[in-house]
Amino acid sequence: MYGNVLVPVDGSTFSEHAIPHAGGIARRASARLHVVLVHAPVARHSAEIAPMPLLDDWEEHYRQKEARYLDELVRRLREQGVNAVAERLEGEVADRLVRRASSDADLIVMTTHGRAGLDRAWLGSVAEEVVHHVRLPVLLMKPAAAEAQSLDPRFEHILVATDGSEAAAGATDQAMQIARLFEARVTLLRVVSMPAGLSSPYIPHAARMDRETTDRRREEARSFLDELTARLGGTAPMDARVELAYHPARGILDAVEELGCDLVALGTHRRPRLARIVLGSVADKVVRASPVPVLVGHTAA
Numbered sequence: 001m002y003g004n005v006l007v008p009v010d011g012s013t014f015s016e017h018a019i020p021h022a023g024g025i026a027r028r029a030s031a032r033l034h035v036v037l038v039h040a041p042v043a044r045h046s047a048e049i050a051p052m053p054l055l056d057d058w059e060e061h062y063r064q065k066e067a068r069y070l071d072e073l074v075r076r077l078r079e080q081g082v083n084a085v086a087e088r089l090e091g092e093v094a095d096r097l098v099r100r101a102s103s104d105a106d107l108i109v110m111t112t113h114g115r116a117g118l119d120r121a122w123l124g125s126v127a128e129e130v131v132h133h134v135r136l137p138v139l140l141m142k143p144a145a146a147e148a149q150s151l152d153p154r155f156e157h158i159l160v161a162t163d164g165s166e167a168a169a170g171a172t173d174q175a176m177q178i179a180r181l182f183e184a185r186v187t188l189l190r191v192v193s194m195p196a197g198l199s200s201p202y203i204p205h206a207a208r209m210d211r212e213t214t215d216r217r218r219e220e221a222r223s224f225l226d227e228l229t230a231r232l233g234g235t236a237p238m239d240a241r242v243e244l245a246y247h248p249a250r251g252i253l254d255a256v257e258e259l260g261c262d263l264v265a266l267g268t269h270r271r272p273r274l275a276r277i278v279l280g281s282v283a284d285k286v287v288r289a290s291p292v293p294v295l296v297g298h299t300a301a
Contacts, residue, residue, distance in 0.1 A: 001177065002029040006105040008036050008097055008130075011069055014143040015111050019073065020153050021141065021293065022109035023082045028181040033084040035073050036100060037066055038093045063088075080151070094129035101134045107174075109139040112287065131268075131296055137174040141293040155182045159261040161189045161252045161286075164224055167267025171297030172228075175265035178295070179236040187259060188228055188240040190221040191251035218242055249285035256292060265295040 007022035009015045019035070026033035041059065070086035077084035089096045101108055112127045131138045160175045162168040172188075179186050194214055225240035232238060241259075245251030256264055268283035287294045 002026070002031040002106045004034060004104050005029075005031050005107045005109060006034045006036055006097075006101055007109045008038070008093075009070075009073065010037065010093075011066065016073070017143045018109045018111045018139075018141055019077070020151055021139065023077050023080060023084070024152055024154070025107065025109065025139075025178065025181060026084070027080070027082045029177075031083070031106070033077060033082050034087050034100075034105070035070060035077070035084055036087045036089060036097065037070055038089045038091065038096045039063065039066055040093065041090060094126045094133075097126075097130050098133045101130070101136060105136060107137055107139065108134065109141075111143050112140050135298060137171070137295055137297050139293055139295050140287055155179070155184045155263045157185045157187065157259065157261045158263045158265060159187050159189055159252070159256055159259065161191065161248070161255075161264065161266040162228065163190070163248070163267075165267055167297055169267070171265045171267040171295060172232075174295055174297055175263075176232060176235050178263070178265075183236075184263075185237045186232075186239075187255070187261065188225050188232075188238065189243060189252065189255050190225050190241075191243045191245050191248040192217045192221050193248065194244050194246055214244065218244070247285075248282045249289070252282070252286050253289055256290060262292050263295060264290055264292060265297065267297040 002025065005022055005026045007018050009019070022033055025031070039062070066088060067086075070088065074084045074086045087100070089100060097108075108130065110127055110130070127138075127140060131140070155178060158175050158179050160172050162172055175186065178184070192214065221242045222240075225242065229238055229240050241255060243251040243255050245254065252264065252266065255261070264286060266283055266286060283294075283296055287296070
């Protein structure tokens with residue numbers, strides 16, 4: 001169960017949209033919620049455009065503003081019964097968040113992007129770097145319209161997309177924890193990729209082979225889900241679903257829309273450190289296109 005939940009903020013209302021979900025999880029899990037803001041010090045080379053005493057005044061002004069901002073967020077959370085604490089860090093945003101999360105955090109809850117400008121809000125690249133480098137689950141959500149926000153949002157129907165991988169197993173375990181906290185219903189999903197068309201000089205023969213391949217994959221998927229449902233049985237109201245799609249991400253997104261789910265959980269594989277920092281192709285597409293929050297799990301492979 002979660003003991004420490006981390007929610008990064010940057011002073012923008014966009015980043016704060018993750019706070020109600022983070023607070024709800026922390027309160028239900030009796031966990032401590034760490035509200036973290038990374039301060040970016042004024043660059044010393046700015047002395048070329050302003051004298052050092054003035055830069056120091058700006059620096060102190062921003063520090064005091066950030067302290068008041070964090071204190072107010074924590075005060076409101078505590079009034080709602082959340083065991084919240086404020087933390088201020090300094091340095092490059094993504095790097096500091098990753099290092100902070102590696103100490104004692106069990107879950108990160110954050111928005112996928114904020115607004116650029118004077119408030120120094122991050123863009124999506126920060127969330128992406130955090131997801132890529134941490135070894136714990138990250139709950140990602142897009143900023144919601146003001147009228148769509150709730151002080152105590154609930155998860156009622158969780159879609160768990162699994163491909164049988166280690167990463168998917170980790171995401172499934174995390175999703176079940178959240179399901180128990182919110183007494184949510186769970187749908188286990190296995191997307192079966194439809195053949196793009198097997199080569200054959202005889203078209204009817206190719207069509208028959210496509211059908212046989214699809215049927216075999218569907219049966220294997222159903223067998224896998226039956227075994228997983230039996231293993232998880234009793235932990236939450238649960239059903240299983242096999243979806244046919246040309247791309248797994250499309251199948252996941254279609255299921256979200258059809259079932260009316262309010263949270264998606266899926267795993268993603270790490271890529272070599274020197275590779276471009278992106279999520280796995282399926283997770284990347286789901287995170288970017290999903291209308292609901294996405295819980296991303298990992299594997300070190």
